[in-house]
Amino acid sequence: MLLAIDCGNTNTVFSIWDGTRFLATWRIATDHKRTADEYYVWLQTLITLKRLEVTIGSAIISSTVPRVVFNLRVLCNRYFDCRPLVVGKPECRLPHNPRVDQGTTVGPDRLVNTAGAFDRHGGNLVVVDFGTATTFDVVDYDGAYVGGVISPGVNLSLEALHMAAAALPHVDITRPPQAIGTNTVACMQSGVYWGYIGLVEGIVRQVRRERNQPMKVIATGGLASLFAQDTGVFDFVEDDLTMHGLVLIHDYNKGFETA
Numbered sequence: 001m002l003l004a005i006d007c008g009n010t011n012t013v014f015s016i017w018d019g020t021r022f023l024a025t026w027r028i029a030t031d032h033k034r035t036a037d038e039y040y041v042w043l044q045t046l047i048t049l050k051r052l053e054v055t056i057g058s059a060i061i062s063s064t065v066p067r068v069v070f071n072l073r074v075l076c077n078r079y080f081d082c083r084p085l086v087v088g089k090p091e092c093r094l095p096h097n098p099r100v101d102q103g104t105t106v107g108p109d110r111l112v113n114t115a116g117a118f119d120r121h122g123g124n125l126v127v128v129d130f131g132t133a134t135t136f137d138v139v140d141y142d143g144a145y146v147g148g149v150i151s152p153g154v155n156l157s158l159e160a161l162h163m164a165a166a167a168l169p170h171v172d173i174t175r176p177p178q179a180i181g182t183n184t185v186a187c188m189q190s191g192v193y194w195g196y197i198g199l200v201e202g203i204v205r206q207v208r209r210e211r212n213q214p215m216k217v218i219a220t221g222g223l224a225s226l227f228a229q230d231t232g233v234f235d236f237v238e239d240d241l242t243m244h245g246l247v248l249i250h251d252y253n254k255g256f257e258t259a
Contacts, residue, residue, distance in 0.1 A: 007063035032067035036074035059084035116245030118143035130221030
């Protein structure tokens with residue numbers, strides 16, 4: 001079985017793939033101080049609670065937080081007796097290499113989303129990922145990542161608003177009942193919610209104009225389904241896109257091991 005690990009700036013997601021489906025998916029706060037032993041105790045406890053019979057024989061990691069990778073490697077080596085494949089490292093091959101400016105390092109999460117989206121929907125895509133940052137990944141006709149857009153994430157924007165303006169409270173993101181707020185919290189929530197609807201629609205419109213061709217738009221990330229309620233710009237909303245991409249990249253690399 002495959003242990004797929006997606007480490008973002010805010011959360012780290014672990015999924016167990018049995019070859020045909022994901023048996024379970026769990027999420028933990030990203031913390032570079034967390035040791036391999038702590039990861040294992042947490043993961044093994046959840047596996048036991050779910051009454052799963054699993055034997056993990058391989059692993060793949062995508063991480064936007066380099067300091068976390070070491071302990072995740074130790075977890076895989078020490079407790080599952082396998083050397084994990086790490087997306088973005090030279091030994092990890094990609095189904096389609098990115099076409100970007102020379103010397104540019106593309107985030108592993110964007111490479112994984114590109115692979116997953118192309119497998120499911122073909123080329124000429126915009127993948128919108130609502131994470132710590134809201135990213136827009138442009139996937140060419142042949143599956144290559146060819147660039148994109150990075151904007152502040154929704155929760156990051158709310159936190160910045162709270163930190164920079166002493167009179168404004170910390171609020172959670174939610175869909176406001178109307179655009180015109182009648183109190184401070186409602187005004188902030190409306191500004192962020194409808195502001196991001198406008199941001200997504202505006203960036204997608206500009207990308208399509210520059211590409212001058214029809215493009216499907218795929219949304220992923222924790223807040224994708226929330227924003228999908230009030231915009232028709234998304235053709236598909238997929239919660240498991242990153243994990244699907246990790247499985248694909250792992251399988252692709254297995255082909256070279258057996259060749």
